[in-house]
Amino acid sequence: MxxxxxxxxxxxxxxxxxxxxxxxxxxxxxxxxxxxxxxxxxxxxxxxxxxxxxxxxxxxxxxxxxxxxxxxxxxxxxxxxxxxxxxxxxxxxxxxxxxxxxxxxxxxxxxxxxxxxxxxxxxxxxxxxxxxxxxxxxxxxxxxxxxxxxxxxxxxGGKDSSARKPGAGRARKPDIKIALVGHEYLIHDHYISHNLPAKLKRFGADVTYMTQVPIEVIESELARYPGISWSYEKELLGAASHFLGRSDIDGVIIVMGFACGPDSIISEIITREVVTEASPPLTTLVLDEHTGEAGVDTRVEAFVDLIRRSRNRS
Ligand code: SF4
Structure with missing residues (x-):
């Protein structure tokens, strides 16, 4: 304009x-x-x-x-x-x-x-x-x-030296695939997510986002979960349901903002109603202003390790 x-x-x-x-x-x-x-x-x-x-x-x-x-x-x-x-x-x-x-x-x-x-x-x-x-x-x-x-x-503006750059650090060759489910304003804010996508890549994971799931696929997944009246939470639920049913996905991480009411309810629905015995491992990462980088590193590394170990056992 x-x-x-x-x-x-x-x-x-x-x-x-x-x-x-x-x-x-x-x-x-x-x-x-x-x-x-x-x-x-x-x-x-x-x-x-x-x-x-x-x-x-x-x-x-x-x-x-x-x-x-x-x-x-x-x-x-x-x-x-x-x-x-x-x-x-x-x-x-x-x-x-x-x-x-x-x-x-x-x-x-x-x-x-x-x-x-x-x-x-x-x-x-x-x-x-x-x-x-x-x-x-x-x-x-x-x-x-x-x-x-x-x-x-x-x-x-971009003057704050504490702002994190995307993709910092060297990535190892990916041998597992992890899907991230969460609001884009959390996952892709490099500061608050502690560069989560780049971190996963560094730990050898290929990362897939819910924005890569076509809307028709999300809609068809949602047919099984009627009655959700929050649009963005419906997207989270549909994408999680899609990823949890895919055989090429090794793990799913739900990324939540602390004190988000809708997210806390939808993540419970995912955990209780969407996950089956055949689903890949699922974990939830809650981010807030006090979340330290070391805490995110530990959670992510442990999750990636768990996936590799359970795959080696089977
Ligand atoms: S309450 Fe949840 S859905 Fe609403 S703005 Fe906050 S993080 Fe986003």
Missing amino acids: GTEVVLSSPTGDSLLENGVRHCVDDICVPVKLFYGHVLDLAERCDVLFVSRLVSVEKAEVATYTCPKLIGLPDMVKSSIEGIPRMVEFVVDLQEHSIRSSAKRLATALGVPQPRVRSSLAEAELVQAAYDEKLLAGVEPEEAMRQVLGNGNGTGN
Whole structure:
């Protein structure tokens, strides 16, 4: 829509600490991170863009994202003082089309309405190209770089020296395959996940993400688990069910953010109702702001060892 875009810096110590300081204690760790990213941008932009994700699919039975994602703009506005004017992009496919949300956004930004059609068409092409990359196994950050290119007009602060680089360390030749199930904003935040995908590769695992599972496959898995009304949790459940039934997957890790209510329920459903005797080993990794790198290393190494030992025994 003709605006200059500035991105927040990669997560690091000070960004997280800032976020934690402005949040209530019992909120999930991704929201704490989000607050940190808002504060990181506060003095570097004129307008703050925040999505309000209400419903992301148009289904016969309405589904919703999660109360935190629905109320995120209100939470930020009510608890952080001195931030720039905020514009919302509301995704509520049960009630409105994306086009009508884009028109409202244009009005809020003072962009002429005729520009909406071409901007939206361009955005849809970029989104489709990005989704295709994810399906092919490209990690989100790299997929975005490939789709948008480097000269895309986005400025990134990226100054925090404690931010972790993706893929640090040398990988050993993979001899097992591990599927990761969890929100992308956790798994692919290199700081909070302690570079989990790269760590697994270093321990000799080939990593598969739930973004590599086509939506039709997830839908067909979900036919066995009706009645879940949280869209993103449905994706987790469908992907876990798919991975746990695949003979080429040696292990599944559920990655959860501490204090996430929906995740804690869905991981129980996976453990109690999806796992069978034939399923590959499953473990859950809960991440929060206090999770140390050594703790993640130990859990991951032990899981990888267990898989190799049980495979050698059989
Ligand atoms: S789904 Fe869970 S982790 Fe994500 S915003 Fe909601 S409560 Fe937080």
